[in-house]
């Protein structure tokens with residue numbers, strides 16, 4: 001990676017961007033210098049995470065939002081993060097085909113990214129990829145991820161606005177709480193409002209949010225959509241902007257961005273220390289000290305202390 005790579009990114013060269021993103025994805029070392037030089041160009045975008053259960057309509061909504069942003073003269077970078085399987089997952093392929101109608105436009109860049117089972121680095125990777133897309137001139141970065149585990153929390157940490165997509169079948173209050181998506185949402189969409197129960201669920205959700213909301217927080221708005229025919233999309237698009245403005249004027253957006261900045265430094269330090277620590281000698285020492293079932297007699301605390309003190 002050298003200056004010309006940065007220039008390629010800045011010139012919105014999608015091939016260069018793809019190459020850089022693959023290196024981030026597969027953890028092939030990119031020099032700190034690259035990111036240091038990139039930084040001044042990487043702070044101007046709005047970053048939105050879209051999460052929810054499989055099949056809820058996240059990709060369809062993303063697709064509709066891309067059209068809205070484009071109509072309003074904005075360029076968009078989309079990262080579909082698949083936390084469970086490598087690229088070739090059926091649903092993802094479908095997503096890409098549907099989103100492909102923009103591929104010829106240099107104002108839209110769409111990319112899927114697998115986490116390779118390593119969720120640890122996901123927040124960092126998605127932020128690094130967001131920086132690359134921002135530096136290429138994208139105004140809006142959208143991350144789509146399936147909300148079934150840990151991945152959506154990493155994405156929520158990496159964005160300005162987290163959107164949770166639910167469907168009428170998403171269930172009652174208890175099921176919603178259990179799903180663990182409530183606490184990360186800044187904004188909700190009940191999609192598939194062509195089915196029974198969408199408005200009931202929207203009402204239930206609004207009541208829940210109203211009761212549980214603490215004063216200093218902004219209450220997440222709830223929108224209903226029928227994404228596959230575009231119903232409710234303009235209202236959603238406007239609602240996203242109104243909510244972002246509220247987040248901005250209340251200071252919440254700055255707070256989020258600052259927390260993100262600080263956490264990023266924290267995570268990077270942690271990763272670097274771990275990388276430096278686990279030399280091949282240390283790994284060998286660990287393996288030698290844990291090479292048979294008998295070795296479980298030794299205290300893990302003692303083994304770790306000896307590794308930490310080992311020169």
Ligand SMILES: Nc1nc2c(ncn2[C@@H]2O[C@H](COP(=O)(O)OP(=O)(O)O)[C@@H](O)[C@H]2O)c(=O)[nH]1
Nearest residue numbers: 054055056057058059060191192193226227228
């Ligand atoms: N009935 C109905 N189907 C929808 C709606 N939105 C999306 N779909 C369909 O639901 C399926 C899953 O949508 P997709 O966007 O791939 O969901 P994702 O897994 O959350 O990304 C697709 O067949 C869509 O066409 C909607 O509002 N109503």
Ligand SMILES: [Mg+2]
Nearest residue numbers: 058059095144
């Ligand atoms: Mg999808």
